Amino acid sequence: MSATLNNHSTVEAEPLGRGRTGNRGGIPTSHEQPEIHPNSPHISTHHQAVARIPVSAPKGKAGTRLLIAIVVAAVVVCVLLWQRARTFRQLAATTEAMATPTVSTVKPQPGPGQLEIQLPGNLMAYTEASIYARTNGYVKAWYTDIGAQVKEGQLMAELEAPDVDAELRQANGTLAQARANLDISQLTYNRGKDLLATKVISQQEYDQDRTGLDAQQAAVRADEAAVQNLTVQTDFQKITAPFTGVVTRRDTDVGALINAGSNATSSSAQELFHVARTDILRVFISVPEVYSEMVKLDTPAFLELAEAPGVKFQGKVAHIAGALDPATRTLLTEVDVPNGDGRLFPGAYATVHLVLKLANAPSVIPINTVLFRTQGLQVGVVDSTNIVHLKSITVGRDFGTSYEVTSGIDANDRLIANPSDSLTEGEKVNIENGPAGK
Numbered sequence: 001m002s003a004t005l006n007n008h009s010t011v012e013a014e015p016l017g018r019g020r021t022g023n024r025g026g027i028p029t030s031h032e033q034p035e036i037h038p039n040s041p042h043i044s045t046h047h048q049a050v051a052r053i054p055v056s057a058p059k060g061k062a063g064t065r066l067l068i069a070i071v072v073a074a075v076v077v078c079v080l081l082w083q084r085a086r087t088f089r090q091l092a093a094t095t096e097a098m099a100t101p102t103v104s105t106v107k108p109q110p111g112p113g114q115l116e117i118q119l120p121g122n123l124m125a126y127t128e129a130s131i132y133a134r135t136n137g138y139v140k141a142w143y144t145d146i147g148a149q150v151k152e153g154q155l156m157a158e159l160e161a162p163d164v165d166a167e168l169r170q171a172n173g174t175l176a177q178a179r180a181n182l183d184i185s186q187l188t189y190n191r192g193k194d195l196l197a198t199k200v201i202s203q204q205e206y207d208q209d210r211t212g213l214d215a216q217q218a219a220v221r222a223d224e225a226a227v228q229n230l231t232v233q234t235d236f237q238k239i240t241a242p243f244t245g246v247v248t249r250r251d252t253d254v255g256a257l258i259n260a261g262s263n264a265t266s267s268s269a270q271e272l273f274h275v276a277r278t279d280i281l282r283v284f285i286s287v288p289e290v291y292s293e294m295v296k297l298d299t300p301a302f303l304e305l306a307e308a309p310g311v312k313f314q315g316k317v318a319h320i321a322g323a324l325d326p327a328t329r330t331l332l333t334e335v336d337v338p339n340g341d342g343r344l345f346p347g348a349y350a351t352v353h354l355v356l357k358l359a360n361a362p363s364v365i366p367i368n369t370v371l372f373r374t375q376g377l378q379v380g381v382v383d384s385t386n387i388v389h390l391k392s393i394t395v396g397r398d399f400g401t402s403y404e405v406t407s408g409i410d411a412n413d414r415l416i417a418n419p420s421d422s423l424t425e426g427e428k429v430n431i432e433n434g435p436a437g438k
Contacts, residue, residue: 137161
């Protein structure tokens with residue numbers, strides 16, 4: 001029976017005799033090998049033909065080289081396996097990172113503590129009046145033209161009314177006659193009173209004298225009233241300024257026939273002058289209902305006019321209507337603007353800026369953070385674990401590149417800039433230029 005060695009040589013195994021010892025086949029041994037019988041009960045069947053062949057270990061440089069080669073090969077295999085595992089882990093991490101979108105975030109900025117709204121308005125004189133004649137006549141002369149500054153009570157024009165003058169003279173004559181008759185009645189009454197005491201006249205004659213005196217007194221009073229009325233009409237021939245202001249219109253000239261009254265009472269009445277007080281101007285604006293609660297008396301305001309670019313005319317809220325207009329849902333508000341230098345003119349168009357104080361300052365976010373969804377306007381918010389949450393917001397003013405947000409977000413929220421349309425609730429994201437979870 002033969003045994004196979006590493007050098008692929010075969011060695012014949014000779015059977016060992018009972019009790020024999022020695023070196024057979026050139027194989028050294030230091031111990032006696034007992035003879036093995038095939039029928040021995042202590043030996044298993046597959047070991048019966050096996051002979052123990054001791055082999056000596058390699059010696060010298062060849063053995064050392066072989067040992068080194070085995071060690072190097074084992075190291076190389078270990079390194080290759082480690083590199084392969086490392087590459088696999090890196091590939092898995094890269095795949096996971098590429099599958100998770102990377103986003104940049106911004107935080108809401110605090111908005112201003114006050115709100116400025118712009119509303120259109122027309123400048124009006126603080127007080128203005130159309131001046132008509134209170135008596136018929138002809139224009140005798142006028143003394144003030146358009147643009148003239150007038151004082152209260154200043155003479156502006158004079159009328160001629162010959163018929164009124166004649167009536168006044170007649171009324172004065174009638175009054176003089178009535179007073180003379182009154183004197184006669186007074187004397188008659190006094191004499192009758194004395195005669196009645198001596199029973200010279202009867203009681204009836206005395207009563208007639210007394211009632212005659214009363215009638216004459218009443219006639220004098222009536223004539224005095226007529227004279228007073230005509231005197232007032234005569235005074236109406238002088239047209240005076242009702243208040244201090246400026247003449248904005250003159251619609252008459254010398255010799256023009258003037259009919260008493262106004263357009264409301266007579267279709268033939270003609271306006272003589274139009275006077276306006278311009279040292280203070282009024283501007284009436286309609287404030288939308290959403291801002292109505294913030295408008296208070298003395299709220300600061302300023303005006304801008306196209307003819308004076310860059311100039312702000314300061315004013316303030318002077319009067320506020322106590323109810324909203326049901327047709328427009330607006331609040332009528334009056335803004336007064338000082339105009340001592342006369343630079344502003346009534347009738348001009350102006351843009352009124354109201355500066356309203358806010359109880360709670362809103363947040364301002366960039367417009368590129370807003371998602372337009374069927375649920376309304378939303379923003380993507382990243383929490384501390386880099387999980388996306390979609391929040392619905394309510395916007396106020398549109399600043400063009402940003403929105404004013406009145407509700408829906410907190411000041412410390414991290415909003416996703418330029419979110420994709422496929423952004424969903426609970427999605428995992430990476431933060432650009434920042435480690436995960438921060």
